[in-house]
Amino acid sequence: MYSILLAVGIHHREMIQRKSLNYERILNVEIEKTNVLISKLVPFHMVTIIKNEKRQVDEFDDVTLLYTDMVGFTAYSKNVNDPREVVNLLSKLFSRFDQLCDENKVYKVHTIGDCYVIMGYNGRVDKSKRFKGIVIDEANIVIQTGLEMIDIIKEVREQSNDPNLRDLDMRIGIHTGKMVAGIIGSKVVRYDIFGEGVLIANKMESNGAPGRVVVSEETRKILLQ
Secondary structure (H helix, E strand, O other): OHHHHHHHHHHHHHHHHHHHHHHHHHHHHHHHHHHHHHHHHOOHHHHHHHHOOOOOEEEEEEEEEEEEEEEOHHHHHHHOOOHHHHHHHHHHHHHHHHHHHHHHOOEEEEEEOOEEEEEOOOOOOOHHHOOHHHHHHHHHHHHHHHHHHHHHHHHHHHHOOOHHHOOOEEEEEEEEEEEEEEEOOOOOOOEEEEOHHHHHHHHHHHOOOOOEEEEOHHHHHHHOO
């Protein structure tokens, strides 16, 4: 009888240990999923700050920003028969752009309607270590990303039989300059950007040309260093 009770006790203890290990594995998987989700919402260096429930304001003198605007999108939205096609088009394009940002290791700040905003600094290099070479590399990769975005628009336009898409194109403006950024509010996690550099990058886009990437004088000077 003692042997039976001992065996039952050992078996019960092993089952508890197995359940504990399974729960721990599940918890670790869920934590990893959460970390991945947060890392897609904010630059890399902000992930630890959020988990520690802290706040940080970033100040940059030389960050490269990219603003886009889809030419012909408003006309397309008015002429399309099914409004769901507008959402599907944006979803298709923005999914391609998101993938492009991951591949080029640039940070997608946000989208506003059909406007897509990118920042060259992704938070994986300490701000104090962003020497001239890194700033130049960031500017180059942002410009390359812009050119590839225009190629994606062209590809979607040429592969479509929809006459409403024949004029679809994109203006892109890029500027390198001063900016402040940080997470605003407490309910919605969003990394917002402000400052002179943001306004200039936006103006570079609005004064640009369809199918072209326009860079500011400041960005051009950085590339020539």
